Amino acid sequence: RQIKEKAIRRLRPDIEYLEAEDGFRAGLLAKEHLPEVILLDINMPGLDARDVYDGLQADPATKGCDIVIVTGGPNSPKATSLRKLGLLVEAKPITAETVASILGRFVPVPEGANS
Secondary structure, X not given: OHHHHHHHHHHOOOOOOOOOOOHHHHHHHHHHHOOOEEEEEOOXXXXXXXXXXXXXXXXXXXXXXXXXXXXXXXXXXXXXXXXXXXXXXXXXXXXXXXXXXXXXXXXXXXXXXXX
């Protein structure tokens, strides 16, 4: 985790990177920090990605957050149902470079910043 976090910070120093150990904490962090984009593992402990998504959609403050689902089974029924909601579903493994690329789709690199 720390290696990936350091790599992400190196690739996108303009991004505040937060990580949650479970779905419940992910929802809390999202409501506290109001991120532009959230990457959720499809099968997090506690609340899964769909539960977190539903909770964020129910709150006007977090409803506009872009959400990306990360999964080892991108063609699973659960991934397909999340994709039908309009969510981007990315297959594991996810590298720091992949995360930087995903972030680039939602959060432009500021002018003059190294990417």
